[in-house]
Amino acid sequence: MTEPLSLRLDDQLCFGLYAASRAVTSLYRVVLADLDLTYPQYLVMLALWERDDRPVKELGAELNLDSGTLSPLLKRLQAAGLVCRTRRSDDERSVRIGLTESGKALREKAAGIPDVIGEAMGLDEAALGRMRAELDRLAESVNAYREALSPS
Amino acid sequence: MTEPLSLRLDDQLCFGLYAASRAVTSLYRVVLADLDLTYPQYLVMLALWERDDRPVKELGAELNLDSGTLSPLLKRLQAAGLVCRTRRSDDERSVRIGLTESGKALREKAAGIPDVIGEAMGLDEAALGRMRAELDRLAESVNAYREALSPS
DNA sequence: CACAATTAAGTTGTGCACAACTAAGTTGGA
DNA sequence: TCCAACTTAGTTGTGCACAACTTAATTGTG
Helix, strand or coil: CCCCCCCCHHHCHHHHHHHHHHHHHHHHHHHHHHHCCCHHHHHHHHHHHHCCCEEHHHHHHHHCCCHHHHHHHHHHHHHCCCEEEEECCCCCCCEEEEECHHHHHHHHHHCCHHHHHHHHHCCCHHHHHHHHHHHHHHHHHHHHHHHHHCCC | CCCCCCCCHHHCHHHHHHHHHHHHHHHHHHHHHHHCCCHHHHHHHHHHHHCCCEEHHHHHHHHCCCHHHHHHHHHHHHHCCCEEEEECCCCCCCEEEEECHHHHHHHHHHCCHHHHHHHHHCCCHHHHHHHHHHHHHHHHHHHHHHHHHCCC
16 A cells, blocks of 8 residues: 555656756757757658658658648748658558758758756666656556546 | 858757657647646646645746746646635735645646656666757756746 | 538647846845 | 836747648558
8 A cells, every 4th residue: 555646746657757857948948949840840851861851740750740740830841941741642641751952961960959858857878768667668558548447 | 160050950969859858748638638728737746746836936946937927837837726826915926826625636637747758768867867958958058048048 | 413521731729948138036246 | 307228028930749630542342
């Protein structure tokens, strides 16, 4: 019989998570100002730099974002000249997102960012990997629980 | 001479953080539906249940939120009948936020939430505390770095 | 074939986050 | 005393997140 967890703000892991996530995002805001990207836009660019020319649906699955978030975001990336959208001819429902030359070129400018963020975090590579693994496990566990509680 | 960190999405701790934070928030969305609160609103209520009747400024300092976020959020809590705002007579700039009876009463309904979230995370109390400490350290380190990079 | 069910993307509306700004009150010197 | 500097809240505008919905195309089944 363990003590029930308290309603105290300081005790709650979730608040730590929320605060840490916002702290990291706000550092990205500074670092990304140079590239004229927001953090979610940067995530999309990362995904595209890894694999170019793929449907919105696939980007959404990788980043856990739905079309309600991605559609306007991609519209802004398109307006900035970084990506282009082409409707597939064999399935007119699907839209492929591809990098423009300028979008590909931006990768060079971004090359140094992971090191800056890594340094700001003040963790060695081992601690970084360990924490990443713990967070992945956490997210998976929480998502499974939510799915059971409220099947979407 | 360590390897420079890569631009691969999977490698990045920050994405894990972002994904985990969103996963937890989406579980809260389900759990809090019963109380008609969003997650940030719940955080404000937690802060007020701990210490009632204090200025917006102080709430902001505790939650790391500025008036641009808090003002409309508090307005919604007020509209829901959970808090009331009173301007201090000795310093008319300052607005104190206090719980209404209904706001105080809501605490009973929230009492079980930390255990639900704790269970969803699937961590024992020790792991929970350890992770919380790591996240706090991370946020502090990142904030210090950003502050140095771009003094606000 | 017909057509209901499904799928992909986009739209609308709400509520954070946050930058930049405004309004109003307070304080601390010269 | 006067008023410039500061402080507290609030406002405005932008961009996520996400639920709920729409539109249009495709698929599966009788």
